[in-house]
Amino acid sequence: MGHAVRDDGDKKGAKAIMPSGSDLPYSGTPPSTPAALSPELLYRRADLSGLIFTSTADVPPLDGIAGQDRAVDAVRFAAKIAKPGFNLFVIGRAEADMRRTVRSMLEPLAATDEPPPDQVYVNNFADPQRPIALALPAGRAPQFSKAMRALIDDLGAALPAAFSSEEYQTRRGAIEEVFQKKQADAFTALHGKAREKQLVLLRTPMGFTLAPARDGQVVPPEEFRNWDKDKQQKVQEDILPLEKELERIMRHVPAWEKERRDDVRKLDRDMATLAIGQSIDEAKADFADLPAVIAQFEAVRSDLIENVAMFVMKGEGGEPIVVDSGTGGPFDRYLVNVLVTREPDARGLPIIEELHPTLGNLVGRVEYLSRQGALVTNFRLIKAGALHRANGGYLLLDARSLLTEPFSWAALKRALGQGKVTIEDAGRVLGLTSTVTLEPAPIALDLKVILFGERMLYYLLVSIDPELSEHFKVLADFEDDITRTPDSEAALARLVASVAGREGLRPIARDGVALLVEHAARLADDAGKLTLLVDLIRDVAMEADFWAGEAGEGVISAEHVARALDKREWRASRLRDRSKESILxxxxxxxxxxxxxxxxxxxxxxxxxxxxxxxxTRITCRVRPGGGQVVDIEREAKLGGPIHSKGVLILAGFLAGRYALDAPMSLYASLVFEQSYGGVEGDSASSAELYTLLSALADAPLRQDIAVTGSVNQHGEVQAIGGVNEKIEGFFDVCNARRLTGRQGVAIPRSNVQHLMLRKDIVDACAAGRFSIYPVASIDEGLQLLTGLPAGERGEDGRYPADTLNGRVEQRLHDYAKTLQRFGKANPAAQEGSGTAEDAS
Amino acid sequence: MSDRRYRRIVIHLRGGAFHTEAVRLAGDLARLMGIDLLGRFVRDENVARLAGLPAVREFRLPEREWHTIEDASATMELAAAASRRLFAQVAGACSARYLFETAPALNGMPEAEDIVVVPPRGAGEPAPTRTEAEPKGAAGMLFVPYRIARRQGPVVAFTAGSDEPALATAAAIAASAGERLLHLRLPETPGIPVAPGPGFPTPRLAVFGRMPADTDLPAAMLRRGIPVLILREDRPAEPAEPPRRPENHG
Structure with missing residues (x-):
């Protein structure tokens, strides 16, 4: 098939058939001048013929997920495989509604499984800094906690009562009496011996002393000094052995005191064992099937017996102990910290989404209380993190949020690698704090982590972090769009119905649904595709619902959808309008x-x-003889990006490969985007640049009423570009504002025709012959369209005909070569200095 | 409460043996009864004489070494100051009105409105003198056990009848402390043992109207760690008067 030949100046009545793919340039047939596209090719209407409905109220919601087979398969696989490292990384555009989709897939999978065990922390009496983690069957942790609290409450009354009982007091009194009697007997004997020797044992402020006495009173010093020496000597001799005796007694006192303490301790232990035993046995009866819990009860028993004084001292008034319902009290040590629990009759695995994955929120944290200027903590102040809450199930995290939180990413990898979650403090990780704190026992981890992120983030992470592949072996790549077919359009219609139902919108009429489907194609930048970025469709639907409400309508029609689209564009288009204004x-x-x-x-x-x-944007080119350079002024001014520079180099390559092959390239050309000061990137204007260059060389004027877009390769093939709809609309708006002449239009790459989803006003203008869209496959086609001159082909003599564009270009280049040759002969020194070695022949 | 039968509780302090629990108990009781607490530091003349005696030396605690006695008077003054300080600390914590004085000896009889504290015998202390054990003329005696079982709890009164002043005093003490009063009637016939049965709550204080014939009963109380207050019930009660303005002297 070929194109219909277009009348140069009259487009009315000229209709183009979509050119076939076999009409490639240089296929042996001369290039043809492209004809304007027919209006049917400018906008593809929705085909909902397969779905019978009046509004979305009649449409069954979409059962399943449309167009995401690859991602859905990945999610199912990751959810089911029970091997370490097969966590899931979900990538795609943010608007693809990935989280809701994944969650909706996980919920039925998780619903039927047995819930994971409860987790508690209890005191480690042997090493209180390392609390013990216990796992209990789902729902039983609160029962354990309650039983322990009831036990302590019960003992709070029972123990003080036991220790104030007559039996205990009597036995305790007996122990004291024995001790006191030992001391008293020893000192009484010493007093007696002293008396026999006319001495007295006195208690002084700082100890004891033995002194001569009469009638129980110390002999006054002046009287003593009047005694004869023998008598005085005898006193000294009598005192010495008694001093030894006193020393012996005082040496025994500590041992007697220790005996007393030991006896009291044994009595207390026996009393406590009796008082505690029954309460503990009753409390632990409900947990006979849980050895770890039984072990904790026994540890509590041992500690209670050892520390019963705590209860006795507190309750010595006879009043029951009140267990501090807060934290930081002395009875905390016996209570239970329920870290994670489930409802008793709950089914299914947890699906937890952590929106703020700080280190503490992720792996848990130890909290502190301020008490009298110091920070104190205990195992009851351990708080669960998202990993704990999701353990046994699924944890959903946003990758960007995770990576921007200090230490979180590393902590997550550690937890996944070790298969356990350890509570870490950021200060200790950094080495900023080294105070004594808790080191809770790690808890075994068994869960699936699902990260959500943009594609760029994922690929960056894969390239720089080898551990990513170790822990996230499954990739779910959500499509941005789906091939547009009647089936996919019907699926999208059902998706729209689902969105309307979920968001509580008014029913959307059939024409409104159709317009949303067409808008989905526009969002996909392709008439043959439909976007799967559901959030974008949802936002339009919600706004349309608003406008329907404003109009007092009960159903959303195409008019409301169109209004929503117009309003959204209008709100964002201030800069566009200012740009158009500057042109006008x-x-x-x-x-x-x-x-x-x-x-x-x-x-x-x-x-x-x-x-x-x-x-x-106006693109201009100037040419003159030179050394073969095509100067990209944007690049020279450092306003051109690398892709743009590449495009300019490509057209230079085109030039060098096509023209004046028998002569050195003796051209100097400069290309510029006029009045562009903000930087240029991309090669979508490279065909336009080539047209201006060839126009300048051939001295053939170009039509200013046709704007051009398309990149070009070194063979002169015009290649597809992005944003074709917006580009056409940009030029149309300017022309329309100045009043359409009927000759204006846009030349686009032929391969972009499939992407056209133009505004209605443009389609209408084209249908009326007031504007045209021209598909161009090669530079020669474009040249013919823009200059009205034939492009020309090389004849058998290897030359282009002189009256063709290519002929004129080649002739110009030859002329430049000769000019340079003449210049070289006339100025050899200048030639050598310039470093250009021209061929003299 | 303030019963004009009782003006103060007197506790004798000696150098070297400060009975903190006895002072605390006395201070609490003084507060509950609305009367003063007097701490009397007794200067032992025997100790004052020691310095001039050769071959007499002091076995000092806690280093357990022998030292010569150089200036017993100065030592006694230091002991008095230390006692004053400790007494003020303990008595002050009890919120009682307290006074402190030093005296050369246990001179004379206690005053008629005094309740004298009989502390437990400390290590090395000789047996109490008769005056110390049964101070005649005192309005009462507060016997302090070696170990006090409870600082809170009911007050138990042992009297022969319901009209005895000691019962009223015990009731007033209980009311002041916000505790229950338990009344056990002593048999009129001596020789019949009286003992609270098992399950009888350990009281914080046992009050007797007179020394019972069965002296085992107060001894049993003391062995159980229960302080015993023995009042002379033969003294008439006088109408209560408002408590005096507190004067704390340390």
Missing amino acids: KDIALIRTEGKTTGQINGLSVIELGGFRFGRP
């Missing part, structure tokens, strides 16, 4: 009529804040 006011020079040599209207697209718009 000739501040930015853009011609939309006539012809000019070496100048063309290129098209660029600007995207800011999620809104894209196109605008025309």
